[in-house]
Amino acid sequence: MGIWQSIKMALRSIQSNKLRSALTMLGMIIGVSSVIVLVSIAQGSAQNVTSRINQLGTNLLTINTFGTDLALTEDKINELSKLNGVKAISPVVSGRVNVKKDKTASQVSVTGTNAAYSDVRDTKVKQGRFITDLDIEYRQKIAVIGSETASTLFGAENPVGQYIQIEGTSFKVVGVLASKGSSMGQGGDNTIIVPLSTGQRLVKSTTINQVYLQGKSEDQMDVVMNEVKLALAGMYPNKSDSYSVTNQKDLMDTMSSVTNTMTMMLGGIAGISLLVGGIGIMNIMLVSVSERTKEIGIRKAIGAKRRDVLLQFLIEAVVLSGVGGLIGILAGVGLGKMLSSLFSLTVSFTSSVMIGSFLFSLVVGVIFGVFPANKASKLNPIQALRYE
Template identity: 60%
Template sequence: MALRSIRGNKIRSFLTMLGIIIGVSSVIVLVSISKASSNQISSQIGALGTNLISVNFFGSNSNSSNYTLEDAQELSKIAGVKEIAPVVSSSVTIKKDRTSSNVSLIGTNAAYETVKNTNVTAGRFISDIDDENRSKVVVLGANTAETLFGIGNPVGQSVQINGTSFTIIGVLKSSGSSLGSSGDDLVILPLSIAQRVIQDTNIGSVYISAKSTSDVNFVKNSIESNLATHFGGKTDGFNVSTQEDLMQTMNSVTNTMTLLLGGIASISLLVGGIGIMNIMLVSVSERTKEIGIRKAIGAKRGDILTQFLIESVVLSSLGGIIGVGLGMLLTKVFAVFMSTTVTFSLSVLLMSFLFSFVIGVVFGVFPAYKASNMRPIQALRFE
């Protein structure tokens, strides 16, 4: 009977379910995209290795501006440390003929390649000999190479960085974008020559590789103790973090965003529930005489209540099923256009449908209760 009633008013039934359809599909799409973004960020962080420890220096402590290469090399003597890669960085202008670009400059040593899990697609990475000889060589990021040379191989050619000529020895593999910034708009120079180019000998950060995953926390604590001693007991001038710390922070942020987006989308379900209640109230008014006839031939209050409640649940459940299908379809379309991978959480799909089912029950109770409380004589006389 509920299905016959829905088929008898197809357009009205569809418009009634539209709020539920939009709500369910919105929850699935937004939560799936949020989860996909979280997984992508986690994979990018994990690609750097689980043994990586990052040390960054700030300007709040006056002593932090005096952390030199010799100070950084002291960290390599800490037990459990495998390799260290001191880094100086700045923004520079790189030029080839009439084409120029503003990029990030990184000055470091040969250990950076393994510590940061960096790969080259052409040529080679900088070596310790390049650093010792202050060789004017450079490794280009993927975007930088494409901007200056197009699809050609730039290895062996020269570019100018802040007016100084450098020979290109390699091109980095594209690392994509992370946290809103590209990791391909950069150039990497040997540390010694980079300090000359930016005219600053102070180390801005140090990347450290522990010998094993089990050594990471011990090494982190030892580094913090070493730096606290170096800076006279002050800890506001530096920060020591591991990949696990970063992943925990990102997971916390993305989980909060997922809940927020899911909550916003769930409002559509409430709006859809109000629509169902309004239409069911209209349906009760239209079928007042039918209710009177049913009661006159022996239908009880519970029978009438169940009849209209079932109609409400069928409407919301159909809307939920269509919404789940539409949400999965839209998410797949998004994945294709954005060239990313999305996975559907069974719990999210199930919860979205169950929520639509509950909406039908909650917002269908009042119209059903109103119908069941009608007096047969008054209902029969209703025009």
Template identity: 45%
Template sequence: MRYVEALKIAIRSILSNKMRSFLTMLGIIIGVTAVIALVSIGQGSTRSITSQIQSMGSNLIMVNVMGRGGESSLTYDQAIALKDSSFIAAISPVISSSVTAMYGNNSVDNTTVNGVNGDYQSIRDLQVAAGRFILPMDDEGRNKVAVLGSNVARELFGFTDPIGKTIKLNGQNFTVVGILSQKGSSIAGSDDDSIFIPLKTMFYFAKNRDIRQIYIEATSPDTVELAKNEINSKLLQIFKGDTNAFRIMDQSQILSTVNSVTATLSLLLGGIAGISLLVGGIGIMNIMLVSVTERTREIGIRKALGAKKKDILLQFIIESLTLSGLGGIVGIIVGYVLSMVLGSAMNINAKPSLSTVLISFSFSVIVGLFFGVYPANKAANLNPIEALRYE
């Protein structure tokens, strides 16, 4: 019963100074809002990037060649020879170049054209919306055919069916044989903004036979490490033991790196936002000290009527907790709304997690308790005779 009465007194005190109480809670509200919004944005970004990495293809291994001395790349035969393994299901060397694509009066400047083989589709898990992807016979015959990303197709053809139409890539004619389904961006770039042609056609189109990028698909998640070991062994032989001449990455490594970075970023953002909670706590302590001074006679009267030290201590601690608790609740609501608005604007799922909400609210209550103890203790230690004489 003592706690209920103390809570009623605390609420009456808060309502008697509405504006002052609101301004006191404002620091807690801003702190909780900032923690929830920033941490949710960080977690949403992590989920978005993880989804993008996973959409790059299953069991994916990427090889980037930096070279060693005069050997700055692999030849086509050296790259294809990496497939000679029971742990590798598919392989596609990639050569990229920037081109201007034209159809009639429409053009797309500085778009990326990728020379790939037929395995690239399964490795990168690409879906064809219309037509087909590049076939082995296109590669062997060095056919001038092209598969367009969804954005490129829309900019060149609008709502017209592009299959069978002829486009110009840097002035050279290519027949459109396929359109990719829209997939969105990933850390490896966006296939929606790219054009794909046969790899061997790319040798002559770009006058470049140097292989510096290779996409490889392992037979299963369990064989990824085994495939990487074989690839590493073969590349070490080619580059005479120089481990700096190439880099082999798989999805788990990329995910681990990204998750480590984003987790650190989320923690940093949460820490920065948490500072405002401490500032809000200082505001609560300041107002509580003012309240103790203003209510000195009230405290003296209560003590004279038999109130014990712990009763006075409880009253002011509950008042402090009420201020911080109400501020925390309002901050959760505002933080949730702000997270959803920012997430929608940034096109990520920034819905706050239950753990984020509970941690931020708990922290706000702890701040209220911590900064309310000193004023409460000061009020509890007042001499009743001196308090009654206070004007």
């Protein structure tokens, strides 16, 4: 008997027991859709975390010193900026200040820095401009405010060109930052950025204990980090515990490791439901063998070979798992999109996950269909015909 005839007979058998076939496929549908939804949510979370880290800046090193005696002076900052592989460097001073516009008052974080901060920390300006080196040189009382601060103080008005009171001193708003949201616990929208010289007056400190450094290439960041550590060791001999150098790439690698583990764990949990669905297929196929014992006996009596019977039941199992897998893919994509819209989740669908889960459902169908198919093919024709 040909392969196409075996497929037709298998499909006819499935159609004759629609409810039982549907319930059998339900296990595969749930299993495949669970794999797609859980893995897609995990991958979406990983992309979201990566995006949040990138919002802190690209190719970023953060240098912190502790104590006024280890302050990063202008000479030391210039020395660090001349290291090989360094693209830009941005010293910062920060604190909390009281801001007022007419009758609206708020307390926000203030950052005093230079013009390079915009590139180093990947800070985009939505309206107006960013601070310049001339603003620092002339100690200009200008401010670039975050989108949340702009909304709080000005509502729907355009803040650019207007004035705000920072700690009782009038500052002209020259720019509004594009929204960045909260990145790794750091709010980027409720903030004010001012020239470094002006910021030092606002926080009442000329001490610089933090510098952001941007490398020219991601591939060179480890080398740049080593050079920075060597430079700091020369600046502060025998005081390695009094400063730190943090590589954003290390943070990225750590978070990637965590999210990959989470993805594998969720995929494994969902995969268990596929195995359960496979067991359901095996049980139904065993019942089908028992119900169709006489049919098998008749077929073998009129010349059907063991291979034909084995192939028929194996095809039935594969069709059940395959159709269940296809429906599961559609259900998984639909459920994922629904969860994304309802709970504002980042869901990332990939063809590899869909194809992998479908192929896995086919493999499960073959594995759990072999035993009942083999049992059916071994039936003795005479005993099968006498079976009640």
